[in-house]
Amino acid sequence: MSQQSASRITPRAEDYSRWYLDVIRQGDLAEPAEVVKGAMVIKPHGFAIWEKIQRALDDMFKETGHQNAYFPLLIPESFIKKEAEHVDGFSPELAVVTHAGGKELEEPYVIRPTSETIIGHFFQRWIESYRDLPLLINQWANVMRWELRTRMFLRTSEFLWQEGHTAHANHAEAKEEVQRMLRIYARFAEEWMAMPVICGEKTASERFAGALETYSIEAMMQDGKALQAGTSHDLGQNFGKAFDVTFQNEKGESEHVWQTSWGVSTRLIGGLIMTHSDDNGLVLPPKLAPVQVAIIPILAKNCDENQIFSACDKIQEELKAEGISAVCDKRDYKPGYKYHEWEQKGAPMRIEIGPRDLEKNQVMMKGRLEQEKTPLSMDNLRGKIQAYLDKYQTMLFERAKTRREESTINIDTYDEFKNVFAGQNSRFVYAHWDGSAETEAKIKEETKATIRCIPLDQPEEPGHCMISGAPTKKRVLFAKSY
């Protein structure tokens, strides 16, 4: 096709990083804010994706008994310092407000990098009895982490996310919550984003600052690197003790609560882009595509413009009634221009309606990933379109999963391991690791590959650490990561 020559997107094979930025620009998702370091402006088409993500996740959170609330953006600096590991983890990347109302503040505020501390403070006031537990709260918010190096959606100084914070009467219940939310993230990633993920436990060095255990979902991007797409933390009683969040149990004894926190961010959009998109631009799963069907009227010299427009409008209405989001693109551009634009914006399908179609009682349809157009009779058009979208959603997931499987390998020797990660290369590698921080650090140092997680669903397979030779029970997942 002639698409390649007309494309304004750097091919993946030529420069993957540039491709990623080109897709975002051509897809009209976002742009660097420039006037605010490391920040981005999420444009309407990008924000529409986020809104769809929010809606789906929010429903899942509510179905599992969580309630939304909102806590202050500014956190007293002393709060951050109450949990020792938490301070160490976040101090380097805090933005601090020292002045307000024209005066220097007695105590500076930090702009929240995450809200465990301020929420801990309020949990302390809200929780008195075991009858107040579990307390299941979620917050949709913006947070700020002053990162050294930023990339749109994947790592920006300010980003949007949701953070769940829960308090429980015992550790078992908290652990259950941690797993429940991890699995919800995995389900969302696979069913909505069509992005297959590996659920696993983080090693100590990758753990959230202040957590007993961190679990994550890890997705593979098209360049073989891993993206940590969501995390769920078992905070134990660490924050409970730091903020003195206690309750009286049935026996009248005072205990510290057991807490969890879990979050996903606008980074998911970066994952969406790098999972499905191609050299022609965005490819979006129908469930998250702001526009599922782009309707393009085709006008000719002697045709009745109104007749064509009204036929397009009618189809749009029908689709809308079916819950399918369609736009009728009546702008005064040539059809070819619109084709490219909607392809770059990731619309899963487009239909064209011109004079010849009206005569034949049909439309021309083309899926985002297809080369050829196919005629579709107007009879039960909605049904056919819905069926196509459903199939497309499944196909994207299968395609991504196949790609991941093809780039996944078991490795038993360190020489082979180093070879796989040579240069900028990355894949998903399952290998045996002896569980020591030293081995983990050595591998990272020498290959840039890290342990993404200790997979939960990986079968036991006794073996020997590829470095130390020590006996192990199962393989862990290695990859370079974003």
Next chain:
RNA sequence: CGGGGCGUAGCGCAGCCUGGUUAGCGCACUUGACUGGGGGUCAAGGGGCCGGAGGUUCAAAUCCUCUCGCCCCGACCA
């Protein structure tokens, strides 16, 4: 923060080394006509304090200093 690259019209770039009157090109934009099934054609237009601040000079997009931002590679991280 270390190494590298780059800021000139909305986007992509040339000009800078070797200073010189009105700062160019492609795409995009505006108006009109012809067009319209894969990024149309022709014609006429609009848009720049050359990222910012200082300095050198008769003269700065160009040379010097500082600064801000972006991109790439590291270290840190959702």
